[in-house]
Every structure is written in structure tokens, then in C-alpha cells.
Amino acid sequence: MDFQLSDDQRALGAGIRELLAGRFDRDRMRAAHDGGGGVDRALWRELGAAGLFALRLPETAGGVGLGLPESVLLFEEMGRALLPGPLAATQLAAGAVKGAAEGEAVVALAEAGRPVGHLEGTDALLVLDGEAGGAVGRVLSGRALRQVVREAEPMRSLDPGTPLWRVPDLAGYEGEPLPDGARPRHEGALLAAAEQLGSAGRSLEAAVQHAREREQFAAPIGSFQAVKHLCAGMLVRAETARTAVYAAAVTGDPMEIAGAKLLADEAAVGNARDCLQVHGGMGFTWEADVHLHLKRAWLRAGQWLTAADAEEALAADLG
């Protein structure tokens, strides 16, 4: 047993972090969120060219041939950077939807009873049917997709990076089945958990940095125990979620993925809230990035596998 990142995995994570720092720095991140959100197609193509969506396709199919652990490391970085877009759905559809692997196509996610993000201009819809445990995926495109778009109603989205639409009941719409039964649900949950993990880590860093710099009562606020303990709690949440997410990526076990999603949602939401608290009044402003992480974390917590469904699945596994 050697449950540590390999040198290659470390290099991969550092590589994508660098790529994102160059192509999606804070200014571009803010512009993306202040300007109504949505997918930046040019950046999407660059990510595609870097192999991000084709990562898990076999090399014989034009992919990179890497596994879930590598995907998780990439999605963690994209979560840190607060990259908008249906990243997990598009990677899962690579190979099934033309152009998805190359970053030419955007594939949005649709789940029964939930709003759909980035519907306008999407090239295909990955629809998850059925109960959380036994979900199967279908891909809607062409005429069926155009009809969904026509019937959809835009919402005022809580998350400024993710425009949302209410869509009609999709049960009657014809689509291409995705192979492998429940696999898309599990893997999507894991990739979303990885994004949550990245976000939780970023919130922790922001809180610690602020706690070191901001002075009150003639001392850095980070020297006060109340603030220290908030930060320590954030680290504990992030590290617990990290080992759960990494282990689930190694085993691919659905039950372990359910636990990882649950804890990663908790870490992303909890850390964003605590980060906001550490920032005081500044944390309540539009200008600070904290709220963007919190809003995205709330959105992701409601996608792929909710807390209620994860807890029920994990309960059924006991005894």
C-alpha cells in the first residue's frame, strides 16, 4: 500500500494548475462571473486540446488513456480555479458525443426535477434517468434537444457562473443510451466531489491568508484562537474529504464514491461559509470571491448525488 500521489500525478496536478493560472486567472474568472456566466468556448477548446475531456478515453480511441485518479486531480484544480461549465458531464460524454473529447462540444447535465445549467448553446444533454442508485444515462441532441431548449424557461440563477433553465419533463424525449448503466451517475458524482474538494482547499487558503494579513486589536486576527479554530476546522474538513475522494478514485467503488461526495459537499460548503466569516464585512461583498465558491458549492451539492440520496445509499450498505 502506498496511498500517496505518484510523481506523475503530482506533475499532472501542477501542470493543469499552471495552465489554468495562465488561461483563467483571477481577472478572467471575475469577468466570467460578473458578465452573466456561461461557457467560454475558446477556453473550452483549449482545455480539450490539453486532453482534459479525452483524459479517460483509451488511446486507441484518440484519448489520453488515463484513469479516474488522474481525472480527479484535474477536476480538483478546476474546482480551485472556479472554472464554470458542465465539466463532468462533458468528460463523461467524451466518446459518445461528437466533439466532446476535443472540447468542440459542450454537454450539459439534466436530472429529473432539477434546473439545467448552460442549456443555451449546449451541443447535447446528458440526461440521468431513474433513482440515484440505478440511474442510466441518455444523450439528447438534434431535434429533441432543440425542442427542450424551446420549452425551457430561464431562471435567475443563484450562481453567477452558471446560467440555469427550468426544463420540461424529459421522460418522453428520445435519446441515445450511454453504455454502462449507473456508471455515469457514480463517476459524475466523483468528479463533482473533486471540484468541491478543490474549492474547499481554495477557501481554506484564502481564509488563512486573510487571517495572517488582517490586523485588529493590534495583532493579526489569525493570532486569535477563535479565528485559528475556524481555520483548523476547515483544514480537517478538507483533508478528510481529500482522502475520501482520492480513495474513491482509486477503488471506483460506488459506496465509497457516495461517501466522498457527501464529505466533499460538506467541505466545500462549510469551508466557504467559514472563509466568509473569517473575512468579516469584506466577506459579505460581491467583490470578494468567497460567495462565488459558496454558490457553486451549493449548486454542485445538488447535482449527481444529493446528500439525502448518498446517505440513504450508505445506510442501505450497513448491517
Add this chain to the structure above:
Amino acid sequence: MDLSYTEEEEAFRARLREWLAAALPGLPGKPDPGDWPGRRAYDTHWQRLLYDAGYAGLHWPADAGGRGATPTQHLIFLEETERAGAPYVGANFVGLLHAGPTIAAEGTAEQRARWLPPVLRGDEIWCQGFSEPEAGSDLASLRTRAVRDGDDYVVSGSKIWTSHAEVADWCELLVRTDPAAPKHRGISWLAMRMDAPGVTVRPLRTLAGSTEFAEMFLDEVRVPVPHRVGEENDGWRVTMVTLSFERGTAFVGEVVACRRTLDALAAEARRSGRWDDAVLRRRLGRLNAEFRALWRLTQWNVSEAQAGGGVPGAGGSVFKLRYSHARQELYEAAAEVLGAGDALDLDREWVLDRLSSLSYTIAAGTSQIQANIVAERILGLPKGR
């Protein structure tokens, strides 16, 4: 990242499993929790069995009488013994996980030869005399003093919360040898015989009704100078070595135990019909995620320690914070599974466990102190008040 075990590790696991399957049925029944002499006999008997089979002090270095096993093998040992329902270290805790490793790391050749083999064989029990009435979290402010008199230290003062003091043969004792020095200097680490004249042990009753720990009064107790481990006035550093062991691996087996308890809770809830309560069911589901993650966190910390030369790092504090809280949550859920009536019945094992679990956020450094350690040593936040 690789969660699979090597062939060698799997072979080790298989041999251990086989041995456990043969050894466990012959064990006498578990003694009553209040019967300390009985518990000592039970725990030392088990230790002797481990010793004869070559499993004693598995993770100790070979030149200290151990097997020099890797942290992963130690992990497998703790996992398998717990899974098989083997006795917990119990009264051997301080000797095996704490004082022993410290003597192995810091002691002289004579000290190792004198103290380590009896710990491994289960012949001698140790206790930990660190805390004092006025020095708990602020351990370095301890006042029990030791004054040189010829070849002896003469020790006077008092210790408190000393677990297993009633049945211990030796005590790892922190004393002040230089009252003039700054408080972290001036401390020495002594091995004290518990039957030395001047040692009085007064059992304290815990909130669970048992006598897990005791107060110790030391009235001019003579401790030979060669029983000092490490240099005079260098005891704080030696103590930090000890504490890193205490926090690093002490709770591994218990995570496995928690997962067993959780399964038993679910089975009981299904039997009694409480499973229909979605709030309770989801709570148990969340605990399943929690203990699975804590096990993975353990594996992560062990792999990290293995890569870093075997010394547990500050990650132990991260683990302890989360684990101690989760364990208390587990027994809160247990009370709900038992229901309002049975949750008040002290003859139910989970009720006693619920009481015991209250100590997890206090013993071995409180959660507040662990949070300070995480914030200052891992996150680098400035020291403060």
C-alpha cells in the same frame, strides 16, 4: 496512489489471520470492566500470547526487541486484530504505544534491556504520570519536583488522571529538575516504580462509574538517577517524541471497531423497526461515510509516515480532531437506536460506551489544543493567546 497491498503484506495478513483464528477461541472470558486486577491479568495474558507468536511490539525497531515492521504491516496488524475481535491493548497501552517507543528511541542500551522485554512479554505494566492538578493542557507548567540527592532524585508532588495507575508497575513521570529554568526547559523524564515508598494512589471515579484513572501523591519518592531517560532538563523534547507516538497510531484499531459498532447499530435498528425513521437512517448513513473516510485518512497518514521515515506527523492532530468528534456522534446515534428507555440502561454496552466517548475530546490533548496545533504548526498562523 495505490491502495492494494503487496504480496508480502497480504502474506503477512494471511498468517496473522490464521494465527488469530487458532488463538482467540482459547481466551478466557472478558473480565468485568470494574475489575482492574482481572483486566490486567486478561490483557497481559493476551500480550504473552502475542509475544510467543512473535507479534509483540511489531512496529518497534528490531534492536529494541520488536519486529521492525513497516507502518503498513502495523496497520494490517491493528486492522486484523480488531476485526477478529481480539482484545484491545488495554492496560498495555502506555507500555507498548508510548513509554516503550520512547525508551527505544531515547534510552541507553541498559535502559532498553531493562524495560523493553518485560513490556513485550506482558510482564510489566506502565502508566503515564504527566498531568497534574495545575498542569493539564499547559503541561509544561508542571510542578512535581525532583531534587538530586546522591544517586537518587527525591520526587515530591502530585499527578492526576493517571490511567491504569492502580495496576501499573512503572510510571513514565515528568518532573521539574530545574525550577529556575524557563518552563519548557527544566523538565526531566523518569521511570518510577509504582511500589516505591512514598507513592500513594487514590482511584478517581469516572462519570461512567468506573475507576479508569487515579490521583497519585508522591512524597519524597526516591528514583535512581539512572532511571532518567534522556538528559537532565531535556524531558520536554523526550515528551514530544512520546506524544507524537500517542497521537500517531493510537486510534487505528478503534476506527475499525467503530465500523463494526455502526453495522451492529444498523442491524439493531432494522430489528426494532427504528430503521423506518428516515432521519435516523440517514444519520447512520452519514456515519458510514465518516468512518470510511477516517480509515482512508489513517491509510494516508500511515503512507505519509512510511515515506517520511516512520515518525508520525502533525496529521495525527487532524485525525484526532475528526475522529473524537465522530466517535461521540456514533454513540449519540446509538442512544437513538436504543430508544428513550434502553438508552438509560447502564447494562447496555452502548450506554457505557456513550459515557466513555465523552473523554475522547479531552484525553491525550483536548480538541481545543489539537486545533491550536493544526492552526499553528500546519497552517502557520501566528502564535497568540
